[in-house]
Amino acid sequence: MARYTGPVCRICRRENQKLFLKSERCLTEKCAFERRAYPPGQHGHGRIKFSEYALQLREKQKLKRLYGLVEKQFRAYFEKAERMKGVTGSNLLSLLERRLDNVAYRIGLGGSRTQSRLVVRHGHVVVNGSRLDIPSYIVKKGDVVGLAEKSQKITAILASLEAGKNRETPQWLDLDRATFKATVKDIPTRDDVTIPVEERMVVELYSK
Numbered sequence: 001m002a003r004y005t006g007p008v009c010r011i012c013r014r015e016n017q018k019l020f021l022k023s024e025r026c027l028t029e030k031c032a033f034e035r036r037a038y039p040p041g042q043h044g045h046g047r048i049k050f051s052e053y054a055l056q057l058r059e060k061q062k063l064k065r066l067y068g069l070v071e072k073q074f075r076a077y078f079e080k081a082e083r084m085k086g087v088t089g090s091n092l093l094s095l096l097e098r099r100l101d102n103v104a105y106r107i108g109l110g111g112s113r114t115q116s117r118l119v120v121r122h123g124h125v126v127v128n129g130s131r132l133d134i135p136s137y138i139v140k141k142g143d144v145v146g147l148a149e150k151s152q153k154i155t156a157i158l159a160s161l162e163a164g165k166n167r168e169t170p171q172w173l174d175l176d177r178a179t180f181k182a183t184v185k186d187i188p189t190r191d192d193v194t195i196p197v198e199e200r201m202v203v204e205l206y207s208k
Contacts, residue, residue, distance in 0.1 A: 053205070056202070056204055056205035059199075060206075063195075063199070067099065068117060077095050087190070088203050089200055092203075094187060097188045098187070099135065100132065100134065100135055100139060104116035106173060107175050108160055109125065109161065111163060115160065117135045121135060125147065126148050127145055128144055129144075131148055139184050141184055141186055143184045144181055145183075146180050152180055165177070172185055
């Protein structure tokens with residue numbers, strides 16, 4: 001399955017929830033979800049009765065699209081979470097949160113996860129002092145994620161950092177805005193993930 005390249009506002013409308021996929025635009029009145037808060041398509045205005053399977057599928061799709069993954073990647077994370085000790089759903093969320101592109105988004109290097117993924121791919125992010133351009137890298141406790149020295153004057157990144165000042169930093173990250181660095185204080189738990197998703201439904205879907 002190829003990566004989705006269509007209008008991302010349709011995704012938010014399909015999932016009936018703002019996923020903040022377009023950075024600042026999602027916070028303005030131009031947001032398509034604000035103007036058309038119903039599913040896309042000719043039947044979007046109709047009353048839709050969802051089956052149990054449909055509800056589970058929507059939760060999976062919402063979580064997958066929020067982190068910008070394709071089905072094969074998402075399924076691999078689920079299988080890894082299933083092999084780990086503890087609750088599978090919580091393990092899954094923890095793995096997704098610890099992706100390097102998500103960490104870059106959390107500390108404000110990009111206005112959205114898509115922008116943050118590009119920042120990582122273009123080599124602007126360093127982990128423990130070494131440049132790393134792998135968005136799927138899973139950070140560990142004690143890792144220090146920061147902005148490469150040569151990238152600290154790039155206008156677009158500085159603008160994202162300025163816009164991200166009002167964004168709440170997760171408790172499992174210790175952010176120092178003066179040095180453009182964040183330390184992974186601990187492995188995120190379910191309580192640290194504020195995304196409105198029922199991960200239990202995702203587990204039930206894949207367990208059938």
